[in-house]
Amino acid sequence: MSVKIDNLQIYYTTLRGEVKAVDGVTFSIGDGEIMGLAGESGCGKSTLGNGLIYLEGRMRHAGGHVTLDGKELPIGDAKAMEQHRLRSVSIIPQYAMSALNPTRKIGRMTADLLKSRGVDYKSVLEEFRRRVALVGLPADVLERYPFELSGGMRQRATMVISTLLNPSLLIGDEVTSALDVSTQRAVGEMFMEFRDRGYVKSTIVITHDLSILAQIADTILIMYAGKLAEKADAQTIVNNPLHPYTQQLLASLPEVGLRYDEAPLVGIPGRPPSLLDPPKGCRFRDRCPVAFEQCTAEPPFVELHPGHQVACWKAIQDAQSFNEEPAAQGAGR
Amino acid sequence: MSMLEIDKVSKVYKTGTFGGDVMLALRGVSFDIGQGEVVSLIGQSGSGKSTLGKILLRLLEPSGGVVRFDGRDITSWSKHQRRDYYRYVQGVFQDPFSSYNPLYKADRVFEMVRGVYYPSSSRAEWEAKLEDALESVSLNPADVLNKFPHQLSGGQQQRLLIARALLLEVKLLIADEIISMLDASTRVDVLNLLVDLKKKGLGVLFITHDLSLGNYISDRTVILRYGATVEMGETHKVFGNPQHPYTKSLLTAVPQLHKKWESNGALVTTGPLARSGATAQFEADPILAEADADPRRYSRSAIHPRQQARAEASDGPKLSLMDRRDVPWHQRFGVRGPDYAAVIAANPPPVMVECEPGHFVAQSA
Numbered sequence: 001m002s003v004k005i006d007n008l009q010i011y012y013t014t015l016r017g018e019v020k021a022v023d024g025v026t027f028s029i030g031d032g033e034i035m036g037l038a039g040e041s042g043c044g045k046s047t048l049g050n051g052l053i054y055l056e057g058r059m060r061h062a063g064g065h066v067t068l069d070g071k072e073l074p075i076g077d078a079k080a081m082e083q084h085r086l087r088s089v090s091i092i093p094q095y096a097m098s099a100l101n102p103t104r105k106i107g108r109m110t111a112d113l114l115k116s117r118g119v120d121y122k123s124v125l126e127e128f129r130r131r132v133a134l135v136g137l138p139a140d141v142l143e144r145y146p147f148e149l150s151g152g153m154r155q156r157a158t159m160v161i162s163t164l165l166n167p168s169l170l171i172g173d174e175v176t177s178a179l180d181v182s183t184q185r186a187v188g189e190m191f192m193e194f195r196d197r198g199y200v201k202s203t204i205v206i207t208h209d210l211s212i213l214a215q216i217a218d219t220i221l222i223m224y225a226g227k228l229a230e231k232a233d234a235q236t237i238v239n240n241p242l243h244p245y246t247q248q249l250l251a252s253l254p255e256v257g258l259r260y261d262e263a264p265l266v267g268i269p270g271r272p273p274s275l276l277d278p279p280k281g282c283r284f285r286d287r288c289p290v291a292f293e294q295c296t297a298e299p300p301f302v303e304l305h306p307g308h309q310v311a312c313w314k315a316i317q318d319a320q321s322f323n324e325e326p327a328a329q330g331a332g333r
Numbered sequence: 334m335s336m337l338e339i340d341k342v343s344k345v346y347k348t349g350t351f352g353g354d355v356m357l358a359l360r361g362v363s364f365d366i367g368q369g370e371v372v373s374l375i376g377q378s379g380s381g382k383s384t385l386g387k388i389l390l391r392l393l394e395p396s397g398g399v400v401r402f403d404g405r406d407i408t409s410w411s412k413h414q415r416r417d418y419y420r421y422v423q424g425v426f427q428d429p430f431s432s433y434n435p436l437y438k439a440d441r442v443f444e445m446v447r448g449v450y451y452p453s454s455s456r457a458e459w460e461a462k463l464e465d466a467l468e469s470v471s472l473n474p475a476d477v478l479n480k481f482p483h484q485l486s487g488g489q490q491q492r493l494l495i496a497r498a499l500l501l502e503v504k505l506l507i508a509d510e511i512i513s514m515l516d517a518s519t520r521v522d523v524l525n526l527l528v529d530l531k532k533k534g535l536g537v538l539f540i541t542h543d544l545s546l547g548n549y550i551s552d553r554t555v556i557l558r559y560g561a562t563v564e565m566g567e568t569h570k571v572f573g574n575p576q577h578p579y580t581k582s583l584l585t586a587v588p589q590l591h592k593k594w595e596s597n598g599a600l601v602t603t604g605p606l607a608r609s610g611a612t613a614q615f616e617a618d619p620i621l622a623e624a625d626a627d628p629r630r631y632s633r634s635a636i637h638p639r640q641q642a643r644a645e646a647s648d649g650p651k652l653s654l655m656d657r658r659d660v661p662w663h664q665r666f667g668v669r670g671p672d673y674a675a676v677i678a679a680n681p682p683p684v685m686v687e688c689e690p691g692h693f694v695a696q697s698a
């Protein structure tokens with residue numbers, strides 16, 4: 001397991017109190033695994049992704065551990081993290097497109113970035129050029145300013161730059177969301193290619209486009225209101241989700257060819273709880289069609305089937321009754 | 334007469350790319366949007382969608398052609414009449430972050446609306462109105478008010494901007510990728526909200542990369558490529574019976590939950606990253622191919638890129654509401670532009686033919 005996250009908590013300090021954006025999450029990502037991360041807007045995906053790289057001013061590592069390649073990643077210690085960024089963990093942030101410094105050419109910007117990590121640009125230039133060509137960017141992008149590139153080209157460029165030092169973990173936050181379908185496909189396939197070539201070991205792809213995850217992700221992790229809801233391999237999440245939130249999320253996707261006047265889609269009624277002072281128990285309870293008494297306690301995130309973890313009392317109950325029946329007839333204890 | 338008429342609109346950008354080129358970002362685009370009509374605008378990144386959106390919002394001047402709103406050329410609204418224009422026509426942009434001034438709290442965008450358009454409303458009236466608008470985009474006021482933009486998630490920023498547009502009596506909404514930052518269920522809420530508003534007469538230009546959402550909501554669809562229309566018409570005809578090879582290729586690239594990309598056949602002949610061999614190279618990558626084949630770049634004698642960069646830098650954060658690239662270059666450099674009219678005339682868009690009633694396709698050259 002190259003990435004292990006254990007009961008991680010990342011809070012934002014605000015005047016009104018702490019926003020518990022990532023509130024005790026535990027999961028791991030294997031070598032070569034591309035893990036999709038999806039969930040309601042505002043549920044803490046970017047916080048989780050950013051938190052593994054850089055805690056900005058108001059972000060606080062409130063608890064838990066991150067282990068990368070068997071060693072603790074000191075996410076709460078900005079100084080100690082410096083040597084890990086880009087080398088062992090790397091992120092393409094949600095606003096990569098606008099984040100690129102407009103006054104620096106791509107090559108120059110990369111050189112600056114590497115220098116800040118103590119790496120000599122010249123020593124990686126050849127590999128940089130090779131990868132630029134590999135992803136289909138013209139050789140002269142190094143001489144161009146970010147604003148001279150199309151959105152798709154910019155995403156490819158950021159992806160090449162952020163993986164140049166072969167990090168163990170790459171995080172892409174909404175990398176494909178502003179792209180047209182064919183560029184999405186090209187960028188999506190880049191994630192697989194980079195993994196296959198060993199440029200990165202594990203990958204987290206944050207996106208709202210579940211259909212893209214169905215194409216490129218090995219596993220999908222669904223978050224809800226700062227907690228984990230469900231994790232399983234991509235096909236299982238898509239075909240056989242167990243958490244009611246995942247089920248309803250998938251049900252709100254339009255099928256190709258549907259129109260509002262023929263078959264109106266319905267979202268999930270209600271809103272997620274505020275993360276300032278989240279309620280006890282299951283955070284999906286107010287919106288859950290199958291909630292019952294037990295749901296006032298917090299459901300544990302448990303493995304109900306091999307490789308399939310869920311945090312839901314109903315799912316736990318169903319799995320138990322399923323397991324108990326045949327067992328009752330079998331070997332009597 | 335339609336509410337909005339886009340009449341042979343062209344746009345030429347000056348770019349520093351190859352030492353001062355000219356980019357013809359839009360080539361004679363024409364279509365209209367009626368009251369209560371949703372028109373989807375679809376095309377590859379760089380095809381000119383946002384450019385058109387910005388022209389409609391008067392953030393950019395067209396280099397050729399006219400846009401009329403209620404029969405009136407939109408450039409004829411004088412500076413202080415702009416306010417009236419924006420009462421009716423509002424936009425929400427692709428990258429929500431760039432629409433905020435990072436130095437101010439995000440809800441300042443609402444206060445600005447109040448100051449300009451509802452100066453006499455009481456605090457209570459205003460708050461009720463605001464709460465409604467937030468409610469309709471599934472936002473919890475406590476989560477979003479009184480926060481700085483960077484303290485909001487991407488989807489929250491996006492929804493605040495939609496809510497702001499709803500505070501006005503908008504007749505036309507320019508929605509540039511407004512749902513890409515939202516999860517599936519919030520997308521549905523926002524789409525259904527647009528459907529409700531459409532039934533009350535709102536016209537929407539719905540710029541999207543998501544063809545199934547475009548299909549779900551729009552009455553008509555316009556497909557843009559290299560700045561020109563290649564196919565347009567009633568949505569069910571364009572999607573149900575696509576004629577142009579480009580439209581067809583877009584439809585095969587749509588990611589689907591239950592079907593792998595490969596099974597749709599290679600969109601790109603060798604695959605975006607050729608799958609085998611260490612010397613893999615893009616061959617027929619759409620974007621790369623496009624960069625070469627793109628008919629819109631013209632060499633022009635130069636502005637030195639460094640000069641351009643300096644200008645970029647000095648524009649600084651003042652222009653946070655606008656893309657800094659959009660400052661007309663003669664303003665930035667104090668020089669007059671090249672002969673735009675000649676560039677436009679030399680590159681006419683393909684001719685559109687009606688292949689069935691209400692369905693137009695570009696004639697291949």
Ligand SMILES: Nc1ncnc2c1ncn2[C@@H]1O[C@H](COP(=O)(O)OP(=O)(O)OP(=O)(O)O)[C@@H](O)[C@H]1O
Nearest residue numbers: 012021041042043044045046047484485486487488
């Ligand atoms: N700097 C901050 N200070 C206070 N609260 C914050 C800050 N950044 C984010 N938040 C809050 O933390 C929560 C999680 O935000 P995050 O950006 O992680 O969401 P997300 O899942 O990435 O959403 P989206 O899909 O919309 O991008 C949100 O409620 C957001 O308002």
Ligand SMILES: Nc1ncnc2c1ncn2[C@@H]1O[C@H](COP(=O)(O)OP(=O)(O)O)[C@@H](O)[C@H]1O
Nearest residue numbers: 346347348358378379380381382383384658659
């Ligand atoms: N201010 C600008 N200066 C120069 N080129 C620009 C500017 N804005 C956009 N472009 C170029 O014009 C083309 C169309 O851009 P845009 O309208 O943003 O496309 P889309 O929204 O369809 O992705 C692209 O090639 C882009 O690089």
Ligand code: SF4
Nearest residue numbers: 282288295312313314
């Ligand atoms: S734990 Fe209870 S409320 Fe939560 S999702 Fe499961 S059934 Fe619904």
Ligand SMILES: [Mg+2]
Nearest residue numbers: 046094486487
């Ligand atoms: Mg986010």
Ligand SMILES: [Mg+2]
Nearest residue numbers: 382383384427
């Ligand atoms: Mg755009």
